[in-house]
Amino acid sequence: MRIATWNINSVRLRWPLLKALDAALAPDVLCLQETKCPDEFFPRAEIEALGFPHIAAKGMKGYNGVAILSRVPMQVIEDAPDWCARGDCRHLVALLDAPGGPIELHDFYVPAGGDIPDREANPKFAHKLDFVAEATAWTATRAPTRRRVLVGDLNIAPLEHDVWSHKQLLDVVSHTPIEVDAMARWMEQGQWHDAVRHFVPASEKLYSWWSYRARDWAAADRGRRLDHIWVSDDLRGKLQRQHILREARGWEKASDHVPVMVELAK
DNA sequence: ATGGTCGGAAGCCGA
Secondary structure, eight states, X not given: OEEEEEEOSOHHHHGGGHHHHHHHHOOSEEEEEOOOOOGGGOOHHHHHHTTOXXXXXXXXXXXXXXXXXXXXXXXXXXXXXXXXXXXXXXEEEEEEOOTTSOEEEEEEEOOOOOSOOOTTTOHHHHHHHHHHHXXXXXXXXXXXXXXXXXXXXXXXXXXXXXXXXXXXXXXXXXXXXXXXHHHHHHHHHHTEEETTTTTSOTTSOOOSEEOTTSSSHHHHOOEXXXXXXXXXXXXXXXXXXEEEOGGGGGSTTOOSBOOEEEEEOO
């Protein structure tokens, strides 16, 4: 069972790249973020034709938007909160009909948080912290549930080597101690385990995002690991491998994020 | 030290 996540940065613009993603990773389930697409315009038929017959999409005009594309049947669960009471499309939950038993899958798109890492000076940063706090409290109530997977663009790079320069990013939104602490609480209270770092030592650099603003993203290699896959304790022993598809950043009309995938044994 | 580039509700705003 291969579960992947990708911030696609406009599904209408980039859905054709799913073909290359599928050739490289062959995910059974792919969670998308930043689809930027109202549900009535979601390229459903095109994506079904690529081999994902089960599609759940929750989008809005212009911003945000999440979707789950699946080869296995799934049931969308509707009892999640309206995060920060904004009506944003930043979260989908589905129960996957997975081999070995159902998996509760969460697809999150955490607010980026703006530029200034100060709750008082920057309402976007306050929104990010509030969102993570609500997600922490809610997923903690799910903690006793077996076989859970949480993926998404969480917009936080928690470890020193999840960014190109720990020292230079300590005051940059995505890597500040307040965000890193909030993420640690989220993982702890939800009993989540980092499924990608499970395979890659903390001392090794690991990124899933490179800014569009670099002249040469690969040469500069100033990345951050903003996209994550977490699993519940009972799935830790099932982890087979991880793959961060770095080459996707070099694709024609690339997203600034690359797909991240984890394989679970039955 | 600053500004650099994307995408869409565009000629600005969010990332």
